[in-house]
Amino acid sequence: MAKTKTDKILLAHGSGGKLAHDLIRSSFVPALNNPLLSQLDDAAVISHEGRLAFTTDSYVVQPIFFPGGDIGKLAVCGTVNDLAMVGARPLYLSLALIIEEGLPLADLERVVESIKETARVAGVSIVTGDTKVVNRGNADKLFINTAGIGAVSPGVDISGHNARPGDAVILSGPIGDHGIAVLSQREGMDFATGLKSDCAPLNSLVADMLAVSDRIHCLRDPTRGGLATTLNEIAEQSGVSIRINEEAIPVRDEVQSACEMLGLDPLYVANEGALVAMVDANDAGAIVERMKKNRYGQNAAVIGEVRKENPGRVVMKTGLGTTRIIDMLVGEPLPRIC
Amino acid sequence: MRLVSEFRQSELVGGLVQNIRRHAVKKARFMEFCGGHTVAIMKFGLRQLLPPSLTLTSGPGCPVCVTDNADLDKAIALAQLPDVIIATFGDMVRVPGSRSSLQEAKAGGGDVRIVYSTLDALALARENPGKSVVFVGVGFETTAPTVAASILQADREGLNNYYVLSLHKLCPPVIKALLDSGEVNLQGLICPGHVSAVIGSRPWEFIARDYGIPCVVSGFEPLDILQSIDMLSAQVAKGESRVEIAYRRGVTPDGNATAIKIMEQVFEPAPARWRGFGEVPGSGLSLRPEFQRFDAELNFDFDPGPTINEKGCLCGEVLRGVKIPPDCSLFRKACTPENPVGPCMVSSEGSCAAFYHYGENEDR
Numbered sequence: 001m002a003k004t005k006t007d008k009i010l011l012a013h014g015s016g017g018k019l020a021h022d023l024i025r026s027s028f029v030p031a032l033n034n035p036l037l038s039q040l041d042d043a044a045v046i047s048h049e050g051r052l053a054f055t056t057d058s059y060v061v062q063p064i065f066f067p068g069g070d071i072g073k074l075a076v077c078g079t080v081n082d083l084a085m086v087g088a089r090p091l092y093l094s095l096a097l098i099i100e101e102g103l104p105l106a107d108l109e110r111v112v113e114s115i116k117e118t119a120r121v122a123g124v125s126i127v128t129g130d131t132k133v134v135n136r137g138n139a140d141k142l143f144i145n146t147a148g149i150g151a152v153s154p155g156v157d158i159s160g161h162n163a164r165p166g167d168a169v170i171l172s173g174p175i176g177d178h179g180i181a182v183l184s185q186r187e188g189m190d191f192a193t194g195l196k197s198d199c200a201p202l203n204s205l206v207a208d209m210l211a212v213s214d215r216i217h218c219l220r221d222p223t224r225g226g227l228a229t230t231l232n233e234i235a236e237q238s239g240v241s242i243r244i245n246e247e248a249i250p251v252r253d254e255v256q257s258a259c260e261m262l263g264l265d266p267l268y269v270a271n272e273g274a275l276v277a278m279v280d281a282n283d284a285g286a287i288v289e290r291m292k293k294n295r296y297g298q299n300a301a302v303i304g305e306v307r308k309e310n311p312g313r314v315v316m317k318t319g320l321g322t323t324r325i326i327d328m329l330v331g332e333p334l335p336r337i338c
Numbered sequence: 339m340r341l342v343s344e345f346r347q348s349e350l351v352g353g354l355v356q357n358i359r360r361h362a363v364k365k366a367r368f369m370e371f372c373g374g375h376t377v378a379i380m381k382f383g384l385r386q387l388l389p390p391s392l393t394l395t396s397g398p399g400c401p402v403c404v405t406d407n408a409d410l411d412k413a414i415a416l417a418q419l420p421d422v423i424i425a426t427f428g429d430m431v432r433v434p435g436s437r438s439s440l441q442e443a444k445a446g447g448g449d450v451r452i453v454y455s456t457l458d459a460l461a462l463a464r465e466n467p468g469k470s471v472v473f474v475g476v477g478f479e480t481t482a483p484t485v486a487a488s489i490l491q492a493d494r495e496g497l498n499n500y501y502v503l504s505l506h507k508l509c510p511p512v513i514k515a516l517l518d519s520g521e522v523n524l525q526g527l528i529c530p531g532h533v534s535a536v537i538g539s540r541p542w543e544f545i546a547r548d549y550g551i552p553c554v555v556s557g558f559e560p561l562d563i564l565q566s567i568d569m570l571s572a573q574v575a576k577g578e579s580r581v582e583i584a585y586r587r588g589v590t591p592d593g594n595a596t597a598i599k600i601m602e603q604v605f606e607p608a609p610a611r612w613r614g615f616g617e618v619p620g621s622g623l624s625l626r627p628e629f630q631r632f633d634a635e636l637n638f639d640f641d642p643g644p645t646i647n648e649k650g651c652l653c654g655e656v657l658r659g660v661k662i663p664p665d666c667s668l669f670r671k672a673c674t675p676e677n678p679v680g681p682c683m684v685s686s687e688g689s690c691a692a693f694y695h696y697g698e699n700e701d702r
Contacts, residue, residue: 247348263686320351320383320387320560322382322383322384323383325696
């Protein structure tokens with residue numbers, strides 16, 4: 001069968017006709033191959049036992065390639081991490097692409113390769129997918145949606161509602177890397193840093209944490225809105241206050257400097273490979289030790305505690321010895337970072 | 339690159355705070371002119387470290403905040419003209435004018451682009467030869483030289499589709515207006531750091547000399563501000579009034595001669611309207627006659643409509659230092675960062691936004 005040669009995505013690639021067929025056969029199936037996907041039926045049939053976690057997210061990051069990752073890696077990590085944050089073991093992902101006419105085929109192949117590699121690292125299978133192509137100008141290069149299914153082991157009960165007064169607050173690593181790395185690539189934002197996005201699948205880190213403690217109450221990855229917004233959400237959902245210590249929160253010098261220059265606060269800048277956990281204080285030491293042995297948790301530390309008074313409020317003790325209210329993010333200082 | 343953490347070292351804070359407490363035996367009110375200072379003071383909870391005899395009052399140093407509704411209406415009206423691209427710094431987009439905002443003009447089909455510097459605006463003009471690019475020139479002496487440089491560059495390149503709506507403001511004249519009003523009784527002025535990096539510290543000397551008010555030019559890190567408060571307190575304790583520079587890594591007495599020269603080459607002082615102050619003589623910058631072909635106001639036919647000021651909004655009083663944001667009946671109720679009534683709630687340097695985000699720091 002002769003293949004149609006083109007180096008750009010055409011509208012016909014999304015038509016359901018021959019080009020679409022070839023694209024799926026040549027680009028997606030071999031790269032993402034697994035027994036469920038290669039059936040190429042209208043839906044993947046999977047068997048399960050016990051509780052399932054199910055989530056979805058769309059990815060519109062601009063630019064689609066950035067230091068430390070790309071939209072494909074982000075699309076796998078984001079959904080894997082959403083599953084991991086309820087303590088689920090991610091198993092299956094769907095993958096839907098909305099492609100702007102004219103996207104270089106090489107860019108698409110690079111993204112698919114990245115999806116393949118990230119799925120391999122995370123240990124998940126892409127079992128169903130879809131491709132649409134829209135007229136030039138009706139999307140920006142490439143948008144991706146992934147949905148994911150994960151298995152929740154008996155006894156695991158992790159939720160934003162479960163933080164309890166007395167819990168220790170653990171952060172897995174430095175904050176702000178993703179938002180600043182993406183921003184540094186934007187047109188008109190010519191500042192050079194060696195900074196890379198922290199984009200990473202965190203399911204192995206969560207599995208390690210669950211292996212040493214059954215008293216992990218709450219997990220969340222501080223993506224859009226950053227650590228500050230995540231802590232506020234948890235404080236509100238759980239009806240508690242959270243007190244954190246500025247000096248315990250790692251921020252790379254490049255991130256701090258870029259934030260100063262741009263008038264941003266690292267506490268509000270997005271992360272794609274960090275998690276924050278509320279755990280029983282008695283287990284905090286063991287959990288942090290175990291996290292440090294995982295490549296995604298090497299800088300894990302206790303950064304604060306959960307308290308009862310003033311429910312919904314997040315307060316930070318500053319390096320100066322003063323205290324500061326940490327509010328939710330208002331507005332969108334960094335659009336389309338994920 | 340370590341440009342931040344060394345100015346936030348907690349071990350240095352203790353010594354400064356001790357000094358301030360030792361000096362501050364008399365009741366004193368200092369004004370921090372800059373919105374940037376207000377934000378840092380609120381964000382880091384610096385008031386928690388000061389003795390009760392010291393009061394800090396926020397001043398008019400927020401360019402977005404002091405832009406009058408009549409001037410905002412001009413930018414909004416320009417955004418509605420066909421084939422006009424408005425280039426502006428981000429904060430301006432959300433500031434409400436009399437009836438609308440640039441954000442709403444954009445949603446209604448206007449072409450409004452956020453830029454990070456005048457270089458971006460020039461690039462827009464080059465890329466869109468069939469359209470007119472109007473840069474909304476809001477800012478103090480800090481940004482005016484960069485706008486002047488963009489006009490000189492456009493002149494050199496023969497760009498005939500680049501315009502500036504000059505809403506620039508000069509700081510020393512408004513401080514004079516503030517002091518002459520007699521509304522606030524100040525014992526010290528924390529002078530703007532970035533403005534002084536351009537104009538130097540000499541333009542503040544009249545304040546120390548004629549009004550007997552100590553002045554210290556301050557940087558924007560917590561330690562900079564505490565050091566400036568310490569220097570002001572020491573002057574007050576000794577009964578002195580001088581201009582001192584705490585921000586030596588950025589400011590000299592004479593300022594940046596090149597920046598001043600470019601600014602003076604393109605602009606000349608003109609009266610300007612300030613929110614809360616009305617017209618202040620010599621406090622604005624208009625394009626000199628030889629550059630008037632770049633002046634948006636003179637080259638477009640547009641109708642900004644009658645000026646309306648929101649009833650109940652105390653931004654003007656807040657900018658004059660006679661009220662604080664919680665005094666305003668709209669604060670946190672009708673006026674929030676998501677739904678701002680006045681510019682002080684929008685700007686990242688606005689007092690109301692600073693009080694909204696960090697105000698409760700004062701409770702503890």
